[in-house]
Amino acid sequence: MTKHSPTRVLIVDDEPAICKSMGNFLEDYGYEISTSVTAAKAYEIMETKPHDIAIVDLNLSAIDGETFILNAHEILPSMRFLIYTGSEEYIIPSELEHIGIHHEHVIYKPIPDLTLIVEAIQNLMQAGEDEHAK
Amino acid sequence: MNKVQSTASSSDSQERRILIVDDDRDFADSLVDILGLKGYEIAVANNEKKAISILKDFNPQVALLDIRLGRGSGIDLLTNLLKARPDLLCMMITAFASIETAIEALQSGAYNYLNKPINSYDLYASLDRCFEKLHLEDEKIKAEKALRESEKRYRQFLHNFQGIAYRSTINLTPIFFHGAVEQISGYGEKEFISGNLSWDQIIYQDDKAAIDESTKKIVSNSLHSEEREYRIRHKDGHLRWVHESIQNICDDSGNLSLIEGAIYDITERMLAEEELRNLRNLISNIIDSMPSMLVAVDKDGIVTQWNRETEKFTGLSADKANGLMLANALPGFSKEIGKFRQAIHNRELLKDEKIAHKINDEERYFNITFYPLVTNGIEGAVVRIDDVTERVHMEEIMIQSEKMLSVGGLAAGMAHEINNPLAGILQNAQVLQKRLSEEIPANIRAAEETGLNLKNLRSYMEHREIFRMIENIISSGRRAALIVNDMLSFSRKSEMKFIPVDLRKLLKKTVEMVLKDYDMKKQYNFHKTKIIHEFKAEMPDVLCDENKLLQVFLNILKNSAQAMGEYNYDKKEKPQLNLRVFPKDNMACIEIEDNGPGMTEQVRKRVFEPFFTTKGIGSGTGLGLSVSYFIISENHGGTMSVESMPDMGTKFIIRLPIERSLQ
Numbered sequence: 001m002t003k004h005s006p007t008r009v010l011i012v013d014d015e016p017a018i019c020k021s022m023g024n025f026l027e028d029y030g031y032e033i034s035t036s037v038t039a040a041k042a043y044e045i046m047e048t049k050p051h052d053i054a055i056v057d058l059n060l061s062a063i064d065g066e067t068f069i070l071n072a073h074e075i076l077p078s079m080r081f082l083i084y085t086g087s088e089e090y091i092i093p094s095e096l097e098h099i100g101i102h103h104e105h106v107i108y109k110p111i112p113d114l115t116l117i118v119e120a121i122q123n124l125m126q127a128g129e130d131e132h133a134k
Numbered sequence: 135m136n137k138v139q140s141t142a143s144s145s146d147s148q149e150r151r152i153l154i155v156d157d158d159r160d161f162a163d164s165l166v167d168i169l170g171l172k173g174y175e176i177a178v179a180n181n182e183k184k185a186i187s188i189l190k191d192f193n194p195q196v197a198l199l200d201i202r203l204g205r206g207s208g209i210d211l212l213t214n215l216l217k218a219r220p221d222l223l224c225m226m227i228t229a230f231a232s233i234e235t236a237i238e239a240l241q242s243g244a245y246n247y248l249n250k251p252i253n254s255y256d257l258y259a260s261l262d263r264c265f266e267k268l269h270l271e272d273e274k275i276k277a278e279k280a281l282r283e284s285e286k287r288y289r290q291f292l293h294n295f296q297g298i299a300y301r302s303t304i305n306l307t308p309i310f311f312h313g314a315v316e317q318i319s320g321y322g323e324k325e326f327i328s329g330n331l332s333w334d335q336i337i338y339q340d341d342k343a344a345i346d347e348s349t350k351k352i353v354s355n356s357l358h359s360e361e362r363e364y365r366i367r368h369k370d371g372h373l374r375w376v377h378e379s380i381q382n383i384c385d386d387s388g389n390l391s392l393i394e395g396a397i398y399d400i401t402e403r404m405l406a407e408e409e410l411r412n413l414r415n416l417i418s419n420i421i422d423s424m425p426s427m428l429v430a431v432d433k434d435g436i437v438t439q440w441n442r443e444t445e446k447f448t449g450l451s452a453d454k455a456n457g458l459m460l461a462n463a464l465p466g467f468s469k470e471i472g473k474f475r476q477a478i479h480n481r482e483l484l485k486d487e488k489i490a491h492k493i494n495d496e497e498r499y500f501n502i503t504f505y506p507l508v509t510n511g512i513e514g515a516v517v518r519i520d521d522v523t524e525r526v527h528m529e530e531i532m533i534q535s536e537k538m539l540s541v542g543g544l545a546a547g548m549a550h551e552i553n554n555p556l557a558g559i560l561q562n563a564q565v566l567q568k569r570l571s572e573e574i575p576a577n578i579r580a581a582e583e584t585g586l587n588l589k590n591l592r593s594y595m596e597h598r599e600i601f602r603m604i605e606n607i608i609s610s611g612r613r614a615a616l617i618v619n620d621m622l623s624f625s626r627k628s629e630m631k632f633i634p635v636d637l638r639k640l641l642k643k644t645v646e647m648v649l650k651d652y653d654m655k656k657q658y659n660f661h662k663t664k665i666i667h668e669f670k671a672e673m674p675d676v677l678c679d680e681n682k683l684l685q686v687f688l689n690i691l692k693n694s695a696q697a698m699g700e701y702n703y704d705k706k707e708k709p710q711l712n713l714r715v716f717p718k719d720n721m722a723c724i725e726i727e728d729n730g731p732g733m734t735e736q737v738r739k740r741v742f743e744p745f746f747t748t749k750g751i752g753s754g755t756g757l758g759l760s761v762s763y764f765i766i767s768e769n770h771g772g773t774m775s776v777e778s779m780p781d782m783g784t785k786f787i788i789r790l791p792i793e794r795s796l797q
Contacts, residue, residue: 017558024565028574086553089622110557112612114564 006032012042013057025114039063058085073099080124151175153194155185168254182211196223196264216243223264297398304390318399320369338365375404426520433513435460474515477504498523531775545744549618560611567604634675638715644687660695663709670716676790682765689758690726690786697730722792727785733778
C-alpha cells in the first residue's frame with residue numbers, strides 16, 4: 001500500500017442515522033468508509049481489510065466501545081481511534097490512555113460541524129506519519 | 135376490843151385517833167371519859183395482842199400505853215407496836231415515875247411519858263403537842279412530795295425541750311443554761327456556766343455584728359425582746375442555724391435585772407428552706423433559659439408565669455404580664471390562644487402548627503402547644519410558643535433541594551438521550567447540505583450518471599429556499615445542543631477551577647457587565663436602577679469557580695433587571711437593587727434584593743425548576759436560575775433560596791461555605 005491510497009475509516013455506532021451520515025460525509029472528503037452498528041460486525045470488517053482509523057461510539061449493544069477499542073488494538077496495533085460519545089463528560093480510563101487515546105481524541109455528540117471530524121482525522125494521520133518518520 | 139365513838143375505817147386526816155392500851159379497866163375508862171370531852175376517837179385494848187390487831191383497822195395516830203401491862207413489860211409492848219407502825223406516836227403512862235424506866239422507854243422509841251395520876255390538862259397539852267407534831271410532819275411530807283413532783287416535771291420538761299433555756303445577768307454572765315446545749319452546740323452546759331466558754335464566742339463571725347447590734351438593744355432598753363436567727367459554729371466545725379428569743383426583765387423598781395431567752399436549732403428548717411429556694415431558682419432559671427416562650431395561666435386565663443423569652447418577644451415584663459388575661463397579654467395570637475381552655479377541659483395536649491404571624495412586615499411562623507396542668511387539683515395550662523420560621527424556611531429549602539435533585543437528574547438523563555438524535559439530525563442535515571452543492575466531485579459524477587443539471591437544481595433550490603431550510607435545521611439543532619449543554623454544564627466538574635475569590639469584587643464586576651450589556655440597557659433601563667452596596671469590610675475570600683459564580687450572579691441580576699423593567703413603580707419609588715455580602719455562621723452570604731413586582735407563592739416555589747419561566751416564549755429558556763441553583767448546591771456545596779411576596783420585591787440568598795476542603 002502506498003502513501004497515496006485513500007485513508008480507510010471504520011465507523012462503529014449503534015444508531016444507523018449517525019453511523020451512515022458520518023460515513024456519507026467522510027466519503028465526500030475522499031475517505032474509504034466502512035460502517036457497523038455492532039462491535040462483532042466491526043471485527044469481521046477488520047478481517048477483510050486493515051483500517052487506518054476507527055470512530056467509535058461508547059454505548060454499543062453487547063460489546064461496548066471501550067472493549068472494542070482494546071481488542072481492535074490487539075488485532076491491529078497501527079489503527080488509531082476517535083471516540084464519539086453522547087456522555088456529558090467522559091473520563092478516559094488508563095488502559096485507553098495507555099494505547100495513546102487522550103482527551104483530544106474524544107468528540108462529544110452532537111458535533112455542531114462535521115468538518116471538525118475531518119480535522120481530527122487529518123491530525124491523527126499527521127501524527128501517525130510523524131511517528132513513522134522518526 | 136372496846137370501841138368507843140369511833141368509825142375505825144375513817145382515814146380522814148382531820149380525825150384524831152388514840153389507842154389506849156391498859157389492863158386497868160377503870161383507869162382506861164376514866165381516860166376515855168377525859169379524852170371524849172375533847173372529841174378524840176378512842177379505842178381501848180387491854181392486852182398487847184388486842185392492841186396489835188386494832189392497829190390495822192383503827193389506824194391511830196397516837197397510843198397511850200400503860201407501862202406495866204399485866205404480863206410482859208410495857209417496853210416490849212412499845213417495841214412491838216412500833217414494829218407494826220413505825221410512825222405511831224407512843225406516849226407512856228407510868229405509875230412509878232422512875233427516871234430509868236422513862237429513859238428506857240424514850241430510848242425504845244416512845245415519844246413522851248406521863249406520870250400517874252394523870253392530870254387532864256397535862257394530858258391534853260401532851261396530846262396537842264403530839265397532833266401538832268403529826269400535823270407538821272404531814273405538811274412537811276406534802277411539801278416534799280410537791281417539790282419532788284415539781285422537780286420531776288421540770289426535768290421532764292427539760293428533757294423534752296429541744297432548745298436551750300437560759301438566764302443571765304445584765305452583764306451577760308450566765309446564771310443558768312440548760313437544755314439541748316450539747317446537741318445544738320456540741321459543748322456541755324458546764325462549759326458555758328463555768329465561764330470557760332461564752333455563747334458569743336461560737337456565733338459565726340459573719341452574723342456576729344448583727345447579733346451584737348440586737349443584744350445592745352436588749353441591754354439598753356427596758357422591757358425589750360428580740361427574735362433573731364443566725365449561725366453558730368458547732369464543736370464539730372459545722373455551721374448550724376439557730377433561732378433565739380431573747381428578752382430582758384426588770385425588777386420591781388423598773389431597773390433591768392435579768393436577761394432570759396431560748397435558743398432552738400433550726401438548721402434543718404433553714405436547709406429545707408434553702409433547698410426550696412435553690413429549687414425554685416433552678417426551676418425559674420430553667421424556664422427562663424428555655425428558647426421557647428412559656429406562659430402559664432390559671433383556669434380563668436390569667437397569666438401566672440411569663441418567662442424571659444416571652445418578655446423578649448412581647449417587650450412586656452413578667453411583672454406587668456402577670457395578672458393580665460392571656461388574650462390581652464399576647465394580642466398577636468388572640469385567635470389561637472383560647473384553646474388552652476379546651477386543653478384544660480379535655481386534659482390533653484393541644485398543638486397548633488405553623489401559625490403565620492406578621493411582625494414588622496415580615497411573615498413569621500409559630501408552633502403553639504397547650505399543656506394542661508392537672509396535678510394536685512391546680513387547674514391551669516402552660517402555653518408554649520416557638521418561632522419556627524427558620525425551620526419552615528429550612529424545610530422549604532430541603533423540599534426544594536430534593537425536588538431539584540430529582541428534576542436535575544431527570545433533566546440530565548434526558549439531555550443525554552437527546553444528544554444522540556440531535557447528532558442524527560445535525561449530521562444528516564450537513565450531509566444533505568454538502569451533497570446538494572456542486573463543488574464535490576462525487577456530486578458531479580452522480581449528476582452526470584442521472585442526467586441532472588446541477589446548476590438548474592441549485593437555482594431551483596435557492597428559489598424554493600431549500601438551503602435556508604437546511605440552514606434552519608442545522609441552527610435549530612445547534613441551539614438545542616446548546617440548551618442541553620447548559621443543562622449539563624454544572625455536572626462537568628473537571629472543567630471547574632476553584633480559586634479564592636473576593637465575592638464583593640466579583641459581584642461588582644458582574645454588575646458592571648450587566649450595565650454595559652447593550653440589550654440590558656435598551657430593554658430594561660438598568661442604568662436607572664439605584665444600586666446600593668452593603669458589603670462587610672471583613673470578608674474572607676471564598677474558594678469557588680469564579681466563572682460559574684459570575685454566571686450565577688448574572689442570571690440573578692438579569693432576572694431582577696427584567697422584573698423591575700416590567701414593574702410600574704409609584705412616582706416616589708425607583709428601581710433599587712440592594713447587594714449584600716457578609717459572613718454568617720461560617721458561611722459567606724450573598725443577597726441580591728430588588729424592589730420589583732415580587733412573586734406569588736406558587737411562582738416562588740417553582741422558580742428554580744428547569745424550564746420553568748414566566749417570560750414569554752422565546753425570551754428565556756427557563757434554565758438560568760435552575761443552572762444557578764445547581765452551580766451553588768452541586769458544585770459549591772452551598773444553598774440558594776429566594777424570599778418574595780407580590781409587590782414586596784424579591785431577595786435571592788446564596789450561602790457558600792467559607793472553609794471548603796480542597797478536593
